[in-house]
């Protein structure tokens with residue numbers, strides 16, 4: 001009996017899934033990647049993303065500060081990017097494909113006792129902000145909660161026929177920024193869907209708005225719990241070409257970091273690409 005179970009689990013682990021509604025466990029995901037004592041590779045990955053996003057936001061602060069609206073696409077159950085974005089924008093619109101992910105965000109927004117405890121991870125983020133620029137955690141959290149209250153929480157789908165938004169109207173006066181992390185390579189099953197999604201992001205931006213995409217590079221798979229999720233392999237050139245093909249974005253700026261693990265189906269590094277809508 002026990003042997004049978006473990007064989008089943010082993011079998012599942014080798015199955016590559018792309019079913020985020022039935023197989024993505026947000027609590028396991030948060031415990032795997034967003035608990036600070038965890039010293040495995042994803043923490044290093046998050047380290048790169050956080051440091052670069054802090055730098056980019058600070059570099060463009062005159063353009064961004066006090067702007068109205070940012071969209072985080074494919075946020076999962078995660079408030080890492082939102083904490084930083086909330087310091088610049090009045091409204092955060094967070095969306096994800098899996099309703100359970102949105103439920104976990106809602107619990108934190110509502111200050112529920114059952115909510116994931118983000119404080120240790122938020123402190124880990126704040127430690128990366130230069131001291132002269134840093135406020136205290138209470139102020140950061142208050143800004144985040146207010147930006148979430150001002151914004152929206154809703155479902156999205158890269159495979160939507162007419163829109164990326166599910167059960168939510170696109171805003172009439174568009175977004176000042178679109179941010180997405182580790183979503184496109186997980187959500188898009190083909191390069192055509194990736195291109196269409198980047199085109200749609202561009203259409204959702206105001207002129208001068210910024211599109212910033214955090215990705216893993218050349219990865220084909222990642223694991224959460226007992227499941228392996230399929231990933232569309234992407235690299236700097238694929239993203240650069242997709243940005244250029246929109247015909248509406250400036251030449252992207254790319255920052256990347258090798259993880260020294262090549263060749264591997266877990267990828268050979270991480271990257272951030274960003275550009276402005278012309």
Ligand SMILES: C[S@@+](CC[C@H](N)C(=O)[O-])C[C@H]1O[C@@H](n2cnc3c(N)ncnc32)[C@H](O)[C@@H]1O
Pocket residue numbers: 020024074075076077078096097098101156157158159180181182183184186187
């Ligand atoms: C690896 S997680 C990334 C989550 C989060 N952004 C982070 O930083 O950890 C991939 C996310 O893509 C979302 N996703 C999967 N299929 C999608 C689809 N068809 N459209 C939009 N998002 C999708 C999943 O629900 C999941 O939250």
